[in-house]
Amino acid sequence: DAGVIQSPRHEVxxxxxxxxxxxxxxxxxxxxFWYRQTMMRGLELLIYFxxxxxxxxxxxxxxxxSAKMPNASFSTLKIQPSxxxxxxxxxxxxxxxxxxxxYTFGSGTRLTVV
Amino acid sequence: GENVEQHPSTxxxxxxxxxxxxxxxxxxxxxxxxxxxxxxxxxxQLIIDIRSNVGEKKDQRIAVTxxxxxxxxxxxxTETxxxxxxxxxxxxxxxxxxxxxTGTSLTVIP
Numbered sequence: 001d002a003g004v005i006q007s008p009r010h011e012v013x014x015x016x017x018x019x020x021x022x023x024x025x026x027x028x029x030x031x032x033f034w035y036r037q038t039m040m041r042g043l044e045l046l047i048y049f050x051x052x053x054x055x056x057x058x059x060x061x062x063x064x065x066s067a068k069m070p071n072a073s074f075s076t077l078k079i080q081p082s083x084x085x086x087x088x089x090x091x092x093x094x095x096x097x098x099x100x101x102x103y104t105f106g107s108g109t110r111l112t113v114v
Numbered sequence: 115g116e117n118v119e120q121h122p123s124t125x126x127x128x129x130x131x132x133x134x135x136x137x138x139x140x141x142x143x144x145x146x147x148x149x150x151x152x153x154x155x156x157x158x159q160l161i162i163d164i165r166s167n168v169g170e171k172k173d174q175r176i177a178v179t180x181x182x183x184x185x186x187x188x189x190x191x192t193e194t195x196x197x198x199x200x201x202x203x204x205x206x207x208x209x210x211x212x213x214x215x216t217g218t219s220l221t222v223i224p
Contacts, residue, residue, distance in 0.1 A: 042215075042216045043203065043214040045212075048210070048211065055210075056211070095210070102146070102148035102150075102160045102207075103148075103160070103212060105150075105157035105158045105159070106157050107155075
């Protein structure tokens with residue numbers, strides 16, 4: 001398996017623009033997580049899905065953030081409109097319930113909002 | 115919810131020495147404790163984990179210990195090498211959601 005795949009790797013956008021981050025989890029994994037990483041706040045859980053259904057979105061900072069998982073192999077995190085304080089590395093991770101291992105993380109998307 | 119604290123935030127050791135990173139957790143229901151290594155520009159990678167029914171686990175130069183009574187667990191790296199330089203995160207979990215520590219930046223000096 002290729003692991004968790006995220007795109008793009010880097011994104012630079014202007015304040016006010018819409019940004020869409022994409023994630024393909026490991027095939028067969030039934031949980032998908034979106035995290036944001038900054039120096040100040042470390043790894044923050046934004047939202048997670050089980051079998052494509054959002055379970056907990058309490059970490060989503062505000063209404064500008066939204067996430068979807070239309071099927072088991074694809075998820076998006078959208079920020080509209082983007083702001084400079086959204087600049088961070090966004091990670092997607094997946095896992096299999098009952099599996100022996102923890103999360104498998106993707107390589108992340110480094111977002112810069114100027 | 116769970117609160118995980120991790121110390122130290124930075125750690126420098128000479129090559130060949132040992133490194134120890136400590137974490138505490140607050141929720142006695144937590145039963146799974148993974149450790150992740152994050153290299154520059156990459157996502158965190160699972161390096162070792164331990165479940166609450168085990169006190170210690172070892173994998174080559176890496177070991178993890180768990181004290182459920184005191185609610186703390188530690189990562190031990192022996193015979194450190196330059197390639198061990200990275201940021202290490204501990205986490206605690208009661209189910210599907212992981213609560214991460216703030217990370218330890220380990221530098222191994224050749």
